[in-house]
Amino acid sequence: MSGLVLRNINKTFPGDQQAIRDFNLEVKDREFLILVGPTACGKSTLLRMIGGLEEITSGSLIIDGTDMTDADPKERNVAMLFKNSVLYPGMSVEDNLTFSLRMTKMPAAEIAKRVDETVGILKIDGILEKMPEELSAADTYRVLLGRALMRRPGILLLDRTIAEADPDVQELMRKEFANINRELGITVIYATDNQKTAMALGTRTIVMNEGEICQEDSAQNIYDHPESLFVAGFFGTPRMDLSIAKVLEENGNIILKFASGKIRLSGEKAELLKKLGYVGKEVFTGVRPEKIVPAEDGKGEITGDILGSEEIEDATYIRFHVGENEFLAKASDGEKPSGKKMSFAVSGDDVYLFDKETEKIIVTVQ
Numbered sequence: 001m002s003g004l005v006l007r008n009i010n011k012t013f014p015g016d017q018q019a020i021r022d023f024n025l026e027v028k029d030r031e032f033l034i035l036v037g038p039t040a041c042g043k044s045t046l047l048r049m050i051g052g053l054e055e056i057t058s059g060s061l062i063i064d065g066t067d068m069t070d071a072d073p074k075e076r077n078v079a080m081l082f083k084n085s086v087l088y089p090g091m092s093v094e095d096n097l098t099f100s101l102r103m104t105k106m107p108a109a110e111i112a113k114r115v116d117e118t119v120g121i122l123k124i125d126g127i128l129e130k131m132p133e134e135l136s137a138a139d140t141y142r143v144l145l146g147r148a149l150m151r152r153p154g155i156l157l158l159d160r161t162i163a164e165a166d167p168d169v170q171e172l173m174r175k176e177f178a179n180i181n182r183e184l185g186i187t188v189i190y191a192t193d194n195q196k197t198a199m200a201l202g203t204r205t206i207v208m209n210e211g212e213i214c215q216e217d218s219a220q221n222i223y224d225h226p227e228s229l230f231v232a233g234f235f236g237t238p239r240m241d242l243s244i245a246k247v248l249e250e251n252g253n254i255i256l257k258f259a260s261g262k263i264r265l266s267g268e269k270a271e272l273l274k275k276l277g278y279v280g281k282e283v284f285t286g287v288r289p290e291k292i293v294p295a296e297d298g299k300g301e302i303t304g305d306i307l308g309s310e311e312i313e314d315a316t317y318i319r320f321h322v323g324e325n326e327f328l329a330k331a332s333d334g335e336k337p338s339g340k341k342m343s344f345a346v347s348g349d350d351v352y353l354f355d356k357e358t359e360k361i362i363v364t365v366q
């Protein structure tokens with residue numbers, strides 16, 4: 001059971017490669033926190049610094065109220081499971097679980113008690129005698145998890161641990177991670193490059209990019225209200241359709257003028273753009289592909305050149321391009337695009353708007 005505070009943490013690798021920038025984060029005791037971001041955004045570096053496997057260049061790391069910035073990994077009560085963690089070969093499941101505790105000369109009765117508890121929580125009592133090569137993928141992950149839990153860590157760091165497992169195994173293991181967080185009261189930090197995993201786990205999520213925090217909230221709120229162009233483009237499957245438009249005032253209406261088409265804005269959105277001085281300026285726009293649909297009367301807001309149709313997450317989408325930009329639009333199940341050009345309907349209410357300079361949100365979608 002441990003809480004964690006990161007204060008102004010920086011990490012610079014030799015060659016002035018700054019992997020983590022002024023990172024501030026508080027993780028509560030027993031919390032299940034998701035760290036999500038693209039490859040090379042610094043997730044592993046951050047976890048390795050928490051675990052004591054990587055030196056902290058500057059800043060402080062506090063675990064349960066004690067400064068652990070320079071503490072030995074063994075003193076931190078932190079366990080880590082990596083994507084490439086493996087079981088000790090040539091040892092049974094039981095020996096894998098007990099090996100490192102036997103090395104510490106922990107009394108045999110205490111080790112046996114911990115084996116019983118661990119086996120009970122992970123429901124692996126039937127496989128204690130098995131060798132690693134005899135285990136299913138899910139049981140291999142369970143035993144890896146069990147081995148990490150034998151020391152009863154206060155914090156468990158999961159670094160893309162199940163990234164390469166089959167989707168059904170991933171789902172099973174996500175439940176196991178949530179279960180040990182709940183049953184054993186272990187604080188869990190779960191790093192992933194897959195925003196769908198964050199959505200599936202559903203707890204507090206930190207989005208990282210280039211060594212910094214971009215946004216933190218529940219995964220659903222981040223999806224509904226991205227605060228920057230980066231988060232808008234990263235969070236969502238399929239990704240949000242992003243483009244550039246000019247804000248114009250025509251006959252008293254505020255419109256977004258695209259390379260091929262225009263969308264009228266109404267109500268508060270239009271008023272806000274006017275008030276903030278965006279008329280005459282370019283902005284970034286974002287629309288979820290689910291909110292762009294073929295126009296039934298052929299008189300939609302956007303006209304595009306059709307590239308084809310594809311299935312994503314059990315739904316059919318039409319891929320089209322306008323100039324150099326490619327977009328996806330939601331089609332009816334199995335619908336094939338007709339002709340070379342198609343017209344698509346988009347409501348101004350479904351358009352996110354971002355400042356072209358700062359790339360921060362100007363108006364979200366309600």
Ligand SMILES: Nc1ncnc2c1ncn2[C@@H]1O[C@H](COP(=O)(O)OP(=O)(O)OP(=O)(O)O)[C@@H](O)[C@H]1O
Nearest residue numbers: 013014017019038039040041042043044045046193
């Ligand atoms: N030992 C190292 N020496 C130099 N640069 C490093 C080292 N380890 C990581 N980096 C750099 O630091 C940045 C962050 O890397 P890191 O592995 O933490 O990212 P990540 O988000 O975990 O990526 P992934 O999801 O691919 O594992 C990258 O630019 C990487 O090249």
